[in-house]
Amino acid sequence: MQEKDSLSFIVDYEFAARVKQAGEFVSQHKGYYTFTGGEVVGYRNLFAISWTAFMAEDSQYFMNDILHLRAELTIKQPQQLIQR
Numbered sequence: 001m002q003e004k005d006s007l008s009f010i011v012d013y014e015f016a017a018r019v020k021q022a023g024e025f026v027s028q029h030k031g032y033y034t035f036t037g038g039e040v041v042g043y044r045n046l047f048a049i050s051w052t053a054f055m056a057e058d059s060q061y062f063m064n065d066i067l068h069l070r071a072e073l074t075i076k077q078p079q080q081l082i083q084r
Contacts (some may be wrong), residue, residue: 001083010076015046018068019060025070 012032016025028046035041047054054061061067069079 008034010034012074014070014072014074015043016070016072017047017061018063018070020063021060023063025068 014027014030016027018024020024026083028048029043034039053059
C-alpha cells in the first residue's frame with residue numbers, strides 16, 4: 001500500500017489463505033497500520049516460509065493448483081482516529 005497525502009489515517013487489515021487441512025481461510029497477518037505521510041508498506045513474505053516450500057507439490061496453500069487469498073482492509077477516516 002502506498003499513501004500520497006499528508007493526512008493521517010489508520011488501515012485495519014487481515015490477510016488470510018485457504019489451507020488444505022481445514023478447507024477454510026486461516027489468518028496469516030492481522031493488525032493495523034497508521035499512515036502519517038509518504039509511506040510505502042507491505043509484506044515480502046506473507047507466509048513466512050521459503051519460496052521452495054510455498055510452491056512445493058505438497059504445499060498446504062494450493063488446492064487443485066489454485067491459491068486462495070483473502071485481504072480485508074478497513075480505512076478509518078480522520079474523525080474516527082480521535083475516537084480510537
